[in-house]
Amino acid sequence: MRKIAITLPEFFDGEGEAITKLLTEGGYERVHIRKPGASVKEVKSLVKNIPENLYTLLSFHDHFNLAMEIGIGGIHLNSRNNTIPTGWNGLVSRSLHSMEEIADQGYDYAFLSPIFPSISKPGYKGNFNSEDLRSSVNERIFALGGVTPRRFGEIEQLGFGGAAMLGYAWKRNLDMKAFQLQFITHPVREMSITEEVEKVLSGGCRWVQLRHKDADESTLLEEGREIRRLCDRYGAVFIIDDHVDLVKELNADGVHLGKNDMPLAEARRRLGMRRIIGATANCVVDIERAAAEGADYIGLGPYRFTTTKEKLSPVLGIEGYRDILSECGCRNIELPIVAIGGITAQDIPALMQTGVNGVAISGSIIKSVNPVWTTMEIISEIRK
Numbered sequence: 001m002r003k004i005a006i007t008l009p010e011f012f013d014g015e016g017e018a019i020t021k022l023l024t025e026g027g028y029e030r031v032h033i034r035k036p037g038a039s040v041k042e043v044k045s046l047v048k049n050i051p052e053n054l055y056t057l058l059s060f061h062d063h064f065n066l067a068m069e070i071g072i073g074g075i076h077l078n079s080r081n082n083t084i085p086t087g088w089n090g091l092v093s094r095s096l097h098s099m100e101e102i103a104d105q106g107y108d109y110a111f112l113s114p115i116f117p118s119i120s121k122p123g124y125k126g127n128f129n130s131e132d133l134r135s136s137v138n139e140r141i142f143a144l145g146g147v148t149p150r151r152f153g154e155i156e157q158l159g160f161g162g163a164a165m166l167g168y169a170w171k172r173n174l175d176m177k178a179f180q181l182q183f184i185t186h187p188v189r190e191m192s193i194t195e196e197v198e199k200v201l202s203g204g205c206r207w208v209q210l211r212h213k214d215a216d217e218s219t220l221l222e223e224g225r226e227i228r229r230l231c232d233r234y235g236a237v238f239i240i241d242d243h244v245d246l247v248k249e250l251n252a253d254g255v256h257l258g259k260n261d262m263p264l265a266e267a268r269r270r271l272g273m274r275r276i277i278g279a280t281a282n283c284v285v286d287i288e289r290a291a292a293e294g295a296d297y298i299g300l301g302p303y304r305f306t307t308t309k310e311k312l313s314p315v316l317g318i319e320g321y322r323d324i325l326s327e328c329g330c331r332n333i334e335l336p337i338v339a340i341g342g343i344t345a346q347d348i349p350a351l352m353q354t355g356v357n358g359v360a361i362s363g364s365i366i367k368s369v370n371p372v373w374t375t376m377e378i379i380s381e382i383r384k
């Protein structure tokens with residue numbers, strides 16, 4: 001499948017490197033720099049972090065004179081900039097929103113949108129039916145809107161030349177090794193929340209969730225700042241339970257949301273594509289819904305009864321995990337899944353056999369005699 005990425009409208013740290021990676025390792029043939037409202041200076045400083053030999057694989061949606069000046073390979077015409085500059089001899093692309101526009105002249109390739117429901121703009125649905133698409137599109141037309149690799153077969157069958165991705169291209173790849181053990185904080189008498197985190201990190205855990213029910217905002221901010229520092233020191237992922245509005249302030253990597261929390265689409269709108277959003281599930285329908293709403297991973301549970309959480313959903317047991325994971329396989333759901341709820345080191349071999357990618361644990365670590373050793377034991381069970 002031919003793939004083109006379009007940048008997110010906002011700049012983000014490490015974006016030049018991310019663009020370089022898509023072009024050199026990610027299988028994308030071009031990246032479109034689309035930053036509405038950005039100044040020449042801002043766009044220049046973005047491309048400065050991309051090797052010059054890749055400039056021909058970039059297309060600008062604005063600042064066409066800069067594109068000419070520095071040897072950018074393409075320009076993209078749109079309502080803001082709809083004139084090809086004199087002397088331009090690079091590629092010209094454009095956006096199309098109706099079948100009729102496909103017949104227009106004056107472009108090398110074009111993006112037709114929206115084809116599927118958007119992942120970066122929740123609420124935006126596909127606009128065309130398959131029959132019309134099949135009879136109208138051709139190899140110069142790239143499908144845009146809601147495109148993920150799961151749609152590639154369909155896109156090819158419809159006769160598109162390739163896929164253009166905005167939301168999916170910039171989703172963070174989860175570190176699947178770190179994902180194997182998610183430690184969830186829980187207040188205990190013996191130590192503070194940040195001491196819990198220090199212990200699990202020194203035992204090898206690389207994914208921490210700050211979950212402190214009933215804590216006020218200033219406590220969460222104080223704990224969150226310290227956990228951020230600790231996670232940076234160990235190269236660990238830091239997510240926060242429930243509190244979408246604290247994610248940016250704490251520079252957390254993301255948030256975990258359940259059914260009674262902020263809707264995933266609203267959280268995605270507020271946090272953008274670069275933060276991780278985890279979702280709670282108790283059955284395959286929950287997982288499918290969370291996948292459609294753009295979750296990055298699933299916390300599936302509870303495995304067994306636990307006192308760490310009130311108002312538990314029905315306990316799944318090992319059979320529940322087997323059934324749900326096999327159904328996910330049948331339905332082609334590829335979201336990473338952690339098992340959660342009352343899990344101990346002894347449960348891990350059977351749980352990992354069901355196909356989950358990791359476990360999320362609180363009580364059996366912090367209530368153990370030596371949380372550092374227990375963390376090490378759990379990790380070694382997972383990696384056996």
Ligand SMILES: Cc1ncc(COP(=O)(O)OP(=O)(O)O)c(N)n1
Pocket residue numbers: 182184209211241242256257258259260261278279280281298299300309338340360
């Ligand atoms: C990894 C993981 N899975 C599930 C949960 C539970 O989230 P939620 O259903 O929102 O319940 P609370 O944790 O908010 O009580 C989780 N936190 N983490």
Ligand SMILES: Cc1ncsc1CCOP(=O)(O)O
Pocket residue numbers: 184301302305306307308309340341342343360361362363364
């Ligand atoms: C947050 C949460 N959601 C389902 S069970 C659970 C608690 C996990 O903690 P423990 O490992 O102590 O059961």
Ligand SMILES: [Mg+2]
Pocket residue numbers: 241242256257258261
């Ligand atoms: Mg919650």
